[in-house]
Amino acid sequence: MKTTAGPRTNERELSVILVNYNDRAHLPECLGSLDKALSGLNAEVILVDNRSDDGSADLVRASFPWVQLVDNDRNVGYPRANNRGFSLSRGEFVLFLNTDTVVPAEAPAKLLAGIKSRPEAGAIGPALIRADGSFQVSFGKKVSFFTELRQKLVLNPCYRIALRHSTKPRSVGWLSGACLLVRREALEAAGLFDEGFFLYFEDIDLCRRIAEKGFGLMLFPEVKVFHAGGATASVRRWRSRLEYRRSQLRFYEKHSSRLSLSLLRFYLGLTVFVLGLPVTRDEEKERFREGLREILADRGAGADG
Numbered sequence: 001m002k003t004t005a006g007p008r009t010n011e012r013e014l015s016v017i018l019v020n021y022n023d024r025a026h027l028p029e030c031l032g033s034l035d036k037a038l039s040g041l042n043a044e045v046i047l048v049d050n051r052s053d054d055g056s057a058d059l060v061r062a063s064f065p066w067v068q069l070v071d072n073d074r075n076v077g078y079p080r081a082n083n084r085g086f087s088l089s090r091g092e093f094v095l096f097l098n099t100d101t102v103v104p105a106e107a108p109a110k111l112l113a114g115i116k117s118r119p120e121a122g123a124i125g126p127a128l129i130r131a132d133g134s135f136q137v138s139f140g141k142k143v144s145f146f147t148e149l150r151q152k153l154v155l156n157p158c159y160r161i162a163l164r165h166s167t168k169p170r171s172v173g174w175l176s177g178a179c180l181l182v183r184r185e186a187l188e189a190a191g192l193f194d195e196g197f198f199l200y201f202e203d204i205d206l207c208r209r210i211a212e213k214g215f216g217l218m219l220f221p222e223v224k225v226f227h228a229g230g231a232t233a234s235v236r237r238w239r240s241r242l243e244y245r246r247s248q249l250r251f252y253e254k255h256s257s258r259l260s261l262s263l264l265r266f267y268l269g270l271t272v273f274v275l276g277l278p279v280t281r282d283e284e285k286e287r288f289r290e291g292l293r294e295i296l297a298d299r300g301a302g303a304d305g
Contacts, residue, residue: 011090011091011092012042012043012044012089012090012091012092013041013042013043013091013092013093013112014038014041014042014043014044014091014092014093014094014095014108014112015043015044015045015046015085015086015089015090015091015093015094015095016034016038016043016044016045016046016094016095016097016108017046017047017048017082017085017086017089017094017095017096017097018030018045018046018047018048018085018096018097018098018099019047019048019049019050019078019081019082019085019098019099020047020048020049020050020052020056020057020060020099021049021050021051021052021075022052022053022054022056023052023054023056023099023100024052024054024055024056024059026099026100026101026228027056027059027060027099028059028063029102030097030098030099030100030101030102030103031045031047031060031063031064031067033101033102033103033104033105034097034103035064035066036105037103037104037105037106037107037108037109038108039105040109041108041109041112043091043108044068044089044090044091045066045067045068046067046068046070046085046088046089047060047067047068047069047070047085047099048070048072048081048082048084048085049069049070049071049072050072050074050075050076050077050081051071051072051073051074051075057069057071068088070084070085070088072084077195077197077198077199078177078193078197078198078199078202079193079194079195079196079197079198079202080193080195082096082192082193082202083192083193083195086187086192091184092183092184093112093115093181093182093183093184094181094182094184094187095108095111095179095180095181095182096177096179096180096181096182096203097178097179097180098177098178098179098227100178100227100228100229101178101179101225101226101227101228102225102226103179103225103226104223104224104225104226106223107126107223107224107225110220110222110223111124111126111181111220111223112181114169114218114220114223115181115183115218118216118218120215120216121183121215121216121217121218122182122183122185122186122187122189122190122210122211122213122215122216122217123175123180123181123182123183123186123207123210123215123217123218124169124175124181124217124218124219124220125138125139125175125176125179125180125181125218125219125220126138126179126219126220126221126223126224126225127163127219127220127221127222127223127224127225128176128178128179128224128225128226128227128229129224129225129226129227130226130227130228130229131226131228135163135164136176136227136229138175138176138178138179138219138227139172139173139174139175139176139219140172140173140174141172141173141174142173142174142208143173143174143204143208143251143255143256144256144257144260145252145256145259145260145261145263145264145267146260163221166221167221167222168221169218169219169220169221169222170218170219170221171216171217171218171219172217172218172219173207173208173211173217174203174204174207174208174217175203175207175217175219176203177202177203177206178225178227178229179225179227180203182210183215186210186213186215187206187210189210189213189215190206190209190210190212190213191209192206193205193206194206194254196250197247197250197251198243198246198247199240199243199244199247200243200244200247200248201244201247201248201250201251202247204251205251205254205255208255237284238284238285238287238288238291239291241288242288242291242292242295245268245292245295246295246299248264249261249264249265249268249295249296249299250299252264253299265296265299265300268292268296269296271289271292272289272292272293272296275288275289275292276289
């Protein structure tokens with residue numbers, strides 16, 4: 001992008017914020033798609049790098065000088081990095097975008113038109129598509145132990161089928177942060193991302209707080225964005241699984257009933273037990289088991305205190 005169109009003022013219509021951690025493989029295609037997709041929009045792009053060691057920050061400097069690059073001195077996690085990007089942004093609307101996405105040329109303009117036409121909407125999100133053309137489930141209902149179980153076992157397969165045949169906007173309980181367009185007013189009212197999370201559930205938590213401030217959450221399946229998924233998590237799968245469970249427990253502690261939290265803790269404790277059986281053991285599972293046991297002990301101590 002030689003330059004984003006629009007007047008050079010202190011305000012922008014759209015700020016795009018990306019957080020990068022060792023995702024050099026996806027960055028060129030992601031930023032290249034933004035180059036085209038933001039043409040004609042009064043937009044800025046801010047990329048916060050969480051101390052990558054794969055040369056991705058140097059790649060951005062050399063090949064994408066129109067991106068405002070922010071270097072963190074360590075990996076501070078996804079929510080804190082997003083909040084830092086937001087603090088530097090000037091857009092009336094903010095698009096949080098994963099680095100492993102490819103944004104079609106018309107997507108940002110359509111999402112902007114969608115949220116502008118619905119003043120009650122605090123955030124909207126597109127349908128997310130895998131490379132093979134299948135749909136990812138990027139939305140859901142209010143999260144509890146039973147609704148989460150129901151969504152994973154029953155609703156997700158139905159949603160994937162329904163998204164093939166419907167482009168009608170719908171109100172939802174949460175939206176994926178892989179591509180999330182948020183009204184600045186709603187984001188500030190909700191209090192930004194909760195930096196107590198490191199990775200996972202921070203988007204669902206933010207959506208919950210946006211809704212609590214009276215704003216709507218809308219899925220716009222007419223707009224489709226390609227998402228590889230798991231760019232950060234794939235490096236060390238067992239560690240990413242631990243972060244998922246740590247964040248899940250934090251989310252349940254914040255927002256769910258005592259029953260839901262107790263059931264989740266029981267399920268995770270059962271997982272620790274099963275992974276300790278001789279027939280299930282291998283090195284990765286053992287690391288996950290020990291880490292999960294520590295998380296349950298730490299969260300339990302925190303809850304008691």
